[in-house]
Amino acid sequence: MKTKILIAIVLVAFGSSFNAQAQKLKKFGSLTEKKIGPKTIKVPYTDIVSYMGYAASGNEDEVKDGKKFYYIYVWVPAVAPELGVRMLSPVGKNKIKKATKSTAYTKNAKSSEYFDTYITLERSDIISKDNISKSAVNNANWVTLKHNDDSSEMPKQPSGSSYNSLLRYKSDVANPTKALTIGLYRIGFTTYKKGEVKGTFLAQVAAPIKLPGVVMAKTIEELKKGL
Numbered sequence: 001m002k003t004k005i006l007i008a009i010v011l012v013a014f015g016s017s018f019n020a021q022a023q024k025l026k027k028f029g030s031l032t033e034k035k036i037g038p039k040t041i042k043v044p045y046t047d048i049v050s051y052m053g054y055a056a057s058g059n060e061d062e063v064k065d066g067k068k069f070y071y072i073y074v075w076v077p078a079v080a081p082e083l084g085v086r087m088l089s090p091v092g093k094n095k096i097k098k099a100t101k102s103t104a105y106t107k108n109a110k111s112s113e114y115f116d117t118y119i120t121l122e123r124s125d126i127i128s129k130d131n132i133s134k135s136a137v138n139n140a141n142w143v144t145l146k147h148n149d150d151s152s153e154m155p156k157q158p159s160g161s162s163y164n165s166l167l168r169y170k171s172d173v174a175n176p177t178k179a180l181t182i183g184l185y186r187i188g189f190t191t192y193k194k195g196e197v198k199g200t201f202l203a204q205v206a207a208p209i210k211l212p213g214v215v216m217a218k219t220i221e222e223l224k225k226g227l
């Protein structure tokens with residue numbers, strides 16, 4: 001009997017420490033791979049911009065196909081060879097260096113709410129920062145370059161499901177519609193299923209080289225302040 005209880009305690013302890021570990025965000029590896037001994041690793045992105053936010057009922061930016069969409073805007077001032085985007089919910093105990101935190105995140109940082117993330121990388125036809133305005137953004141032609149729902153490279157959610165998202169997009173210079181040129185981009189995030197989105201999240205946009213002047217913000221007003 002005692003042995004059984006002990007085993008149960010050990011299992012519970014192991015289980016919880018395993019969960020805590022699984023929630024830790026790994027380095028954000030790029031498409032470039034390098035062999036280190038017998039292992040092949042993805043060389044980490046060197047330039048990462050992080051944003052912490054809190055999604056709540058009624059604060060969505062757009063309802064598209066019955067899904068509540070939230071956007072983060074990214075100004076890319078130089079031609080980028082590759083971009084990585086990933087999203088994690090909830091933020092939990094992850095400590096992220098130099099992250100921009102929204103007021104809503106700061107107020108709800110301890111919230112344990114989370115959602116099944118889904119990300120899109122979209123490009124607009126706005127290619128001059130002087131042309132960035134709320135109406136220009138609303139009237140811009142947005143093209144989805146890539147999307148991702150679930151990534152096994154991301155930490156599991158508290159439910160144990162791998163529902164967090166990660167995508168990497170390589171610029172195709174031979175194809176102007178698929179090249180990562182100077183311009184205004186946005187990350188769209190929502191849930192796979194239709195309905196409410198609620199919880200803390202971390203969004204990161206990354207490049208393999210230092211791109212001076214990259215600005216990421218939740219709103220056009222905030223973006224313009226950073227330009």
Ligand SMILES: [Ca+2]
Nearest residue numbers: 117149150163
């Ligand atoms: Ca997902």
